[in-house]
Amino acid sequence: MPVLSVVIPFLNESGSAARLADFLRRLEAEIGSRFGLSLETVLVDDGSHDDSIDAYRRHLTGNWKIAELSRNFGKEIALFAGLEQTSGDYVMMIDADLQHPYGVCMQLIEELVGNPALDVVYTVRDDRRQESLKKDLGSRLFYWLINFQQRYRVPENAGDFRIMRRRVRDALLTVRDKRRFNKGLYAWTGFRQKGIPYTPDERIGSASRWSRLALIGLSVEGITSFSVIPLRIFSIMGAMTGVFGLLYGLKILLEVLFHGIDVPGYPSLMVAVAVFGGFNLALLGLIGEYLWVGVSEAKNRPLYILRDIHTPDREETRQ
Numbered sequence: 001m002p003v004l005s006v007v008i009p010f011l012n013e014s015g016s017a018a019r020l021a022d023f024l025r026r027l028e029a030e031i032g033s034r035f036g037l038s039l040e041t042v043l044v045d046d047g048s049h050d051d052s053i054d055a056y057r058r059h060l061t062g063n064w065k066i067a068e069l070s071r072n073f074g075k076e077i078a079l080f081a082g083l084e085q086t087s088g089d090y091v092m093m094i095d096a097d098l099q100h101p102y103g104v105c106m107q108l109i110e111e112l113v114g115n116p117a118l119d120v121v122y123t124v125r126d127d128r129r130q131e132s133l134k135k136d137l138g139s140r141l142f143y144w145l146i147n148f149q150q151r152y153r154v155p156e157n158a159g160d161f162r163i164m165r166r167r168v169r170d171a172l173l174t175v176r177d178k179r180r181f182n183k184g185l186y187a188w189t190g191f192r193q194k195g196i197p198y199t200p201d202e203r204i205g206s207a208s209r210w211s212r213l214a215l216i217g218l219s220v221e222g223i224t225s226f227s228v229i230p231l232r233i234f235s236i237m238g239a240m241t242g243v244f245g246l247l248y249g250l251k252i253l254l255e256v257l258f259h260g261i262d263v264p265g266y267p268s269l270m271v272a273v274a275v276f277g278g279f280n281l282a283l284l285g286l287i288g289e290y291l292w293v294g295v296s297e298a299k300n301r302p303l304y305i306l307r308d309i310h311t312p313d314r315e316e317t318r319q
């Protein structure tokens with residue numbers, strides 16, 4: 001019987017454990033009868049400090065395991081840890097907060113299982129209604145930067161909520177990047193992919209864990225680990241201002257030669273100092289970001305550390 005593995009990273013989600021367990025039971029029954037698939041649930045505890053593990057232990061049934069990380073490593077790495085634990089022919093990734101509608105999950109499974117020409121079916125969020133224009137412009141700029149002059153394209157607003165064949169899971173696991181930008185990795189690995197739009201449900205439990213600052217951080221991480229374009233823009237700007245400076249210097253020289261010395265031009269001096277000072281600082285920061293990518297890779301630490309693996313059988317023997 002082919003197996004569908006579902007990977008679910010969680011951080012302090014005890015509030016939705018019972019609902020998630022119901023969700024999984026329903027899924028198990030339906031994929032069994034419709035597609036002849038059996039279900040394997042792989043949860044990843046990304047450093048929760050509530051009683052999430054106990055809550056899941058109480059409610060989950062069937063074939064499940066929880067990989068407990070030694071601390072919070074972030075959702076991207078938690079997903080990687082979960083992928084490593086899967087043994088299924090298909091792997092689907094969903095959130096623990098039930099924002100991914102049941103119907104869309106079934107649709108993902110149906111699209112992939114019924115279509116040997118596809119390797120991945122991903123979802124694209126289409127609820128940009130509440131989001132401000134500023135954020136929208138920011139995200140456009142982000143996708144433009146990241147996709148500029150690349151051989152692959154990162155689709156806008158495609159998330160981790162997706163299903164893939166085992167070969168794609170294997171490919172993702174061969175990428176050992178320390179700074180993991182999943183959206184970029186999914187595109188980079190290639191394969192035959194298809195996107196379907198969906199509208200996420202309301203979150204159950206506490207608020208989303210992504211602050212705006214965290215989103216900006218993730219964007220910088222994505223750009224610096226996937227695109228060299230920002231550096232190139234600064235190189236070109238630097239070269240252009242350099243040429244401009246030379247020409248301007250030449251003009252001043254000629255003026256001095258033909259008209260004698262004259263000292264107006266204090267404002268233009270200040271402008272030049274401020275502009276070049278600003279460019280320099282910005283570029284130094286940017287180089288620092290890229291350098292940090294290099295340093296993180298060079299340290300060559302493991303991606304995450306496992307504290308324990310919980311399974312139904314180990315319930316009694318647990319201390």
Ligand code: UDP
Binds near residue numbers: 008012072073207210
């Ligand atoms: N999550 C995680 N580690 C983190 C942050 C979040 O494993 O450091 C989990 C979280 O429990 C949820 C999923 O990742 O299952 C998505 O998180 P959230 O709902 O906060 O993000 P959003 O839905 O706003 O993208």
Ligand code: MG
Binds near residue numbers: 208
């Ligand atoms: Mg959520």
